[in-house]
Amino acid sequence: MGIDNIIFLLAVSLGIGLFVRNSKRLSRAILQGKSIGKVDRKKERFLHMLRLAFGQQKMHKNLLVGVMHFVVYLGFILINIELVEILIDGIFGTHRVLSFLGVSYAIAISTFEVFAVSVIGAVVIFWFRRNVLIIARFRSAEMKGWPKLDANLILVIEVVLMLLFLTMNAADYALQLREEPQYPSSGHFLVSSLFAPLFDSWTTSSIVLVERSAWWAHILGILAFLNYLYYSKHLHILLAFPNTFYAQLTPKGQFASNEVVTKEVRAMLSMQEPNTAQEIERFGAKDVTDLSWLQLMNAYSCTECGRCTEACPANQTGKLLSPRKIMMDTRDRAEILTKSNLSTSIQEATLLDHHISREELWACTSCNACVEVCPIEINPLSIIMKMREYIVLEEAAAPADLNAMMANIENNGAPWAFNAQDRMNWVND
Amino acid sequence: MAECIRTQEVPEVLFWVGCAGSFDDRAKKVTKAFAKLLIDAKVSFAVLGQEESCSGDPAKRSGNEFLFQMQALSNIEVLNGYEVKNIVTTCPHCFNTLKNEYPSLGGNYKVLHHTEFLKQLIEEGRLTLNGGIFKGKRITYHDPCYLGRANEIYEAPRALIKKLDAELVEMRRCKKDALCCGAGGAQMFKEAEKGNKEINIERSEEVIETQTQLVAAACPFCNTMLSDGMTQKGSSVSVKDIAQLIAEAKDL
Ligand code: SF4
Ligand code: SF4
Numbered sequence: 001m002g003i004d005n006i007i008f009l010l011a012v013s014l015g016i017g018l019f020v021r022n023s024k025r026l027s028r029a030i031l032q033g034k035s036i037g038k039v040d041r042k043k044e045r046f047l048h049m050l051r052l053a054f055g056q057q058k059m060h061k062n063l064l065v066g067v068m069h070f071v072v073y074l075g076f077i078l079i080n081i082e083l084v085e086i087l088i089d090g091i092f093g094t095h096r097v098l099s100f101l102g103v104s105y106a107i108a109i110s111t112f113e114v115f116a117v118s119v120i121g122a123v124v125i126f127w128f129r130r131n132v133l134i135i136a137r138f139r140s141a142e143m144k145g146w147p148k149l150d151a152n153l154i155l156v157i158e159v160v161l162m163l164l165f166l167t168m169n170a171a172d173y174a175l176q177l178r179e180e181p182q183y184p185s186s187g188h189f190l191v192s193s194l195f196a197p198l199f200d201s202w203t204t205s206s207i208v209l210v211e212r213s214a215w216w217a218h219i220l221g222i223l224a225f226l227n228y229l230y231y232s233k234h235l236h237i238l239l240a241f242p243n244t245f246y247a248q249l250t251p252k253g254q255f256a257s258n259e260v261v262t263k264e265v266r267a268m269l270s271m272q273e274p275n276t277a278q279e280i281e282r283f284g285a286k287d288v289t290d291l292s293w294l295q296l297m298n299a300y301s302c303t304e305c306g307r308c309t310e311a312c313p314a315n316q317t318g319k320l321l322s323p324r325k326i327m328m329d330t331r332d333r334a335e336i337l338t339k340s341n342l343s344t345s346i347q348e349a350t351l352l353d354h355h356i357s358r359e360e361l362w363a364c365t366s367c368n369a370c371v372e373v374c375p376i377e378i379n380p381l382s383i384i385m386k387m388r389e390y391i392v393l394e395e396a397a398a399p400a401d402l403n404a405m406m407a408n409i410e411n412n413g414a415p416w417a418f419n420a421q422d423r424m425n426w427v428n429d
Numbered sequence: 430m431a432e433c434i435r436t437q438e439v440p441e442v443l444f445w446v447g448c449a450g451s452f453d454d455r456a457k458k459v460t461k462a463f464a465k466l467l468i469d470a471k472v473s474f475a476v477l478g479q480e481e482s483c484s485g486d487p488a489k490r491s492g493n494e495f496l497f498q499m500q501a502l503s504n505i506e507v508l509n510g511y512e513v514k515n516i517v518t519t520c521p522h523c524f525n526t527l528k529n530e531y532p533s534l535g536g537n538y539k540v541l542h543h544t545e546f547l548k549q550l551i552e553e554g555r556l557t558l559n560g561g562i563f564k565g566k567r568i569t570y571h572d573p574c575y576l577g578r579a580n581e582i583y584e585a586p587r588a589l590i591k592k593l594d595a596e597l598v599e600m601r602r603c604k605k606d607a608l609c610c611g612a613g614g615a616q617m618f619k620e621a622e623k624g625n626k627e628i629n630i631e632r633s634e635e636v637i638e639t640q641t642q643l644v645a646a647a648c649p650f651c652n653t654m655l656s657d658g659m660t661q662k663g664s665s666v667s668v669k670d671i672a673q674l675i676a677e678a679k680d681l
Contacts, residue, residue: 253579254529258494262534265498269506284492313609318625363622366490366614367574372605388492401619402491409496413482414448415618424478426450426457427464 008090008219015223022230029338030300033293036246045245052244058375065129068122072158073237075115079165082112086219096172099186106187113169113191116162123162127155137306142325147304150232157225164218166192171211174199182208239301240376246294247377252368255385258283284389287350288334291386298378299330308370308380314363321363323370323380329355330383352387361387362399440475442546443513445527447520448483449649455656456519456649462676463519463543469681470556474517480507486522489530491615498534501526505536515539517546519672521575521648522613528580542576544586544647544671551592561678563593567641568674569600571632571655572607573648586647589671593678598639608632612650633658636666645671 039045051057056073060066085098099105130138130151143151169192175183177196199207229235236243248254260281285291288299308323309315315322333351336342352358364384371379392398398406405415413420444467449456467474485500508516516538518524528540541549550556568590576582583604590597602608611621611628621627633655636644646652646668655668669677 251525251529251580253525253575255489257530257533258498261494261498262502265495265502269499269502283494311606313611313628313631314622314624316608316626317621317628317631319622321622359622362619363624364614365574365609365611365616365628367609368578369574369606369609372578385490385492388490389494390492392492393495398491398493399619402615405615405618406488406491406493406496409483409485409488409500413500414452415483415487416448416452418448418452420479420482423446423451423481424476426446426460429457429461 002093005091005093011220011223012087012090015220015226018227022227025338026230026235026300029334030293030296032289032334032337033291033296034289036292036294039246041249044249045247048247048249049241049245052247052375052377053240056375058373068125071115071118072122072126075119075162076158076237078115079112079119079162080222081108082165083219083222086215090219095182096184096186099184103187106189109169109186110188110190113166113189116165117191120159120162123155123158127152130155137310137324140306140309140322140324142322142328143304143306147233147328150234151304153228154232154234157221157228161218161221161225164214164221166195168211168214168218170195171199171207171214174202174207175204175211178204178207180204180208183211233302233304236301236303236376239297243297243301243376243378246297248379252371256382258389282390283393284391285383285386286352286390286394288330288337290390291330291383295379295383295386296330296334298380298383299327299334301376302327302331302378303376304328305375307373307375308378311369311373313365313367313369319360319363320357321360323384326356326360326380326383327378352390356387358391358397361391438473440473442472442474442515442517443508443511444474444476445484445516445518445520445523446476446481447518447523447649449653450519451481453649453653455652459519459649459652459670459672462670462681463672465676465681466547466550466556466672466679469679470550472550472555477507477511482507484523484526485530486526487615487618489526490613497530501531501534501536505531505534508536508538513538515541517541517543519543519649519670521573521579522650525575525579542580542582542585542647544576544589545582547672547675548585548588551589556675558592558675558678559594561593561680563595563643563674563678566593566595566643567598567639568593568595568643568645569598569636569639569641570603570645571600571610571636571647571651572604573646573651574607574609574613576647577607578605586645586671589675590645593674598641600635600639602635608635610648610651610654612654617650617653627658629654629658630661633662633664633666637662637664642666643674644668645674647671 056070059069088097089095129135169189172183173189173193174196176185282290288296304324306324312321312323330351333355336346361384366381368381371381408415408417412418446460450460482504483500485497488500489497516527521542524540524542527538547556551558570586570590572583587597608631609628610632636655644655644666646655647670652668652670659666659668
């Protein structure tokens with residue numbers, strides 16, 4: 001085992017070690033949320049996940065974008081198969097260990113290369129859509145700064161990784177043509193062979209240098225990208241799966257019910273013995289720790305694509321509410337709370353008021369457009385409702401009009417100040 | 430319903446009128462139209478009358494889970510007391526709440542929206558409909574959020590419009606993509622938050638874009654929002670519930 005094999009092993013272990021650490025941090029962050037109880041209909045959920053996360057069903061609404069997104073995704077997965085070979089080569093000092101497969105090997109590499117080119121093409125178009133075309137959802141207030149940089153960084157990293165892959169192959173192919181003993185013939189590479197002639201006037205040692213550099217940069221890049229995920233909206237490539245698995249299967253109009261309230265109300269209506277033992281938890285959500293872990297996972301899965309905000313009637317009519325911002329704020333706050341030694345002022349800077357304002361919450365019409373349109377079944381509405389519940393039940397701070405409406409329901413069983421006696425008046429009107 | 434108990438009659442269905450249907454002037458007309466259709470189709474139905482109380486939807490969407498459950502549990506007590514099995518309602522909000530949110534509180538009923546029920550009556554041949562005054566007219570349809578996205582009922586109302594022999598003209602955003610009228614989530618009962626436009630105006634403009642003279646609604650709140658929108662836009666497009674259209678077509 002040579003020195004480079006040892007360096008390789010160290011790099012891979014470091015990359016994977018950091019990834020494990022990030023994963024633990026992520027699950028700690030998500031598990032700050034409350035339990036969601038037993039999960040039913042597992043088989044149905046599994047199929048649902050296959051359709052939405054793997055099949056990306058909802059992405060195909062805009063066919064062109066859907067297909068390009070699918071190409072990038074599939075390309076990325078396929079090219080990562082190549083990682084198996086890179087790992088073996090790196091550890092044992094072999095070169096293109098799988099090339100003994102002959103024609104199948106060349107076909108596989110050629111396929112990966114075609115995908116690499118398609119990925120580059122798609123990513124360039126994505127970059128153009130995001131930065132040049134005026135597409136409102138990419139230009140909202142919450143997309144300034146890091147979110148915008150993050151989105152562009154991902155695109156750049158993807159192009160760079162693909163280019164490295166192609167460069168590595170082209171240099172390799174050039175060396176194969178020179179019948180370098182280190183570079184045994186591995187068949188015809190469909191795309192990179194076209195670029196191999198570029199190396200014609202180069203010395204063999206410089207081509208080897210290019211090949212080796214590209215090989216190392218490619219694997220190190222992948223390891224770095226793996227660890228970048230945690231800080232990025234790109235986390236959706238992993239979380240889209242559990243996210244769609246746990247998505248709500250019942251009708252969207254069915255909002256969560258609060259069992260603690262049921263017990264209390266039953267006691268009040270004296271349908272049951274009042275249970276005094278029950279420690280009253282906080283109603284609704286003031287901070288991320290009052291939300292469920294599923295809602296927090298939703299937040300970490302959000303791709304910040306803004307389809308929800310684009311569909312939101314409140315947002316379209318200039319209100320402050322943006323469902324995407326609800327998810328981004330939730331993630332930001334959950335992330336802050338994972339840090340140790342927080343100052344009291346930060347601890348007290350709760351999700352409500354310090355990240356999400358009441359004005360945003362009260363602008364929602366509960367129309368479910370955001371939930372319907374989200375490609376990975378995120379539910380911003382459920383967070384909005386939980387936070388309204390806190391404002392109303394813990395602070396009694398609903399807008400005055402709504403307080404009047406609720407007083408009417410309490411007093412005369414209708415949201416307006418009409419007398420219950422008059423309920424049948426329509427008959428004679 | 431109390432009347433039925435006295436006469437020991439078991440009605441086929443309970444018509445849940447809803448608060449808007451009982452008190453709102455526009456919605457009361459829908460209530461009447463639907464009741465006429467039920468009578469015409471010889472459906473035996475009952476209403477709760479003074480024993481009906483708000484389903485709790487606006488309380489729940491405002492965040493008042495307490496008040497919602499108070500309403501729900503007392504309504505369930507009344508409904509279960511009368512051993513109600515089938516409910517039909519002209520309000521998608523009541524429909525959604527009764528159908529989806531009452532079961533976990535002990536209220537299990539077969540709940541239908543009036544558009545589903547009317548479609549069923551026509552299919553069973555109990556309600557007949559032959560074109561009438563809407564024959565050949567261009568009509569557009571606004572999907573209520575709580576009927577459409579919330580419960581995925583897109584076809585029943587459309588089927589009824591087609592039964593009128595009318596030409597259904599879809600809006601730019603319809604079905605799953607339909608734009609809200611602006612009233613849901615208890616917005617009906619409050620001033621909108623600060624913005625640069627009212628949601629109902631945005632939707633009314635989409636109605637006007639279709640160049641139809643009539644928009645069919647299936648929810649009392651959408652009905653109000655769109656009617657107000659049309660008035661503000663100075664448009665002559667009329668807004669009517671599908672039940673009203675059918676009743677008019679049948680000259681009831
Ligand atoms: S449910 Fe609320 S946040 Fe979501 S699209 Fe409708 S108004 Fe916007
Ligand atoms: S919630 Fe869904 S639709 Fe909205 S930005 Fe995130 S991923 Fe996109």
